[in-house]
Amino acid sequence: MEGRLLILISLKTGDLLLVKKAQNKLSEMIIRGTKQTFLDRPLAYYHIGIVEKEGTDFFVLHATKDHGCIRQPLDLFISEEGLIDVYRKSSPLINPLKILKRAKSMLEAPYNPSFRLDQPGYYCSDYVVNAFKDENIFHLSPMVFGPNGSVLPEWQQYYENLDLPVPNGQLGSSPNSLISQGHLKFIGAINS
Known part of the structure; x- marks a missing residue:
């Protein structure tokens, strides 16, 4: 509990929350289709959101299947998602307020269930890539929907x-592909 509290207190605007416990069939499919290893650490995330610190309150901005793109209190996000890892850009953010504005x-905006960039709306990692556009840390990569192509x-x-x-093979992103690009550092885990 003490470690969790320290992580919560240290959260900053622009931190990223990655969810690793599958909640439904779609989240299980995302994990199975996109899991990978980076720096000898298995990556098996299915969802990602952006932290906003406003005074003493914390919010998560993210794209959800059921509600589209939303701003949600952090405590509600934690209670709904369960196993969450916190990541932060390895170097200081250039402009966290611009990330929030974007x-x-x-x-x-609606959720994009197709994960295709030619369709309306956003999926979770696409939402993050667009918000962080001016940070120049994320690039699109060929999407995968299973092992070895x-x-x-x-x-x-x-x-x-x-x-x-x-x-399959079209440009896009996933929570795991964003981590594997090497611009984020692991801060700690938050478990409900």
Whole structure:
């Protein structure tokens, strides 16, 4: 509990919260399709959000499947998501207020369930990439939906239901791909 409190107290605007406990079938599919290893550390995250510190209050700005792009109190985010790791840019942020301004300009936008950049709305890591645009730390990379260029059967079915082709290899992002780009450092874990 003491370690959790220290991490919560040390949170800063622009920190990133990465969720690692699958909550539903889609989150399980994201973890299975995009997990990787970076610096000998397994990365198996399915969701990402941005911390905003406003006075003594904390909020999380993120894109959710059920509500689109929202600003949510941190305590509610923690109670809903469970196992969360905190990451921070390795060097100081150039302009955290610009990140917040850009993130807030996307609030109320719809969720993009296709993860395709040619479709309206945002998915969680796409939301973060756009908010951090001026920091020049994240780049798009070929998306993966299974190991070694394969597409897991669940993803085939998912995209058949959307009546879209699987964007395997198309440019995009995932929480795991953002971490593996090497511009973030692990701060600690928050568990509900």
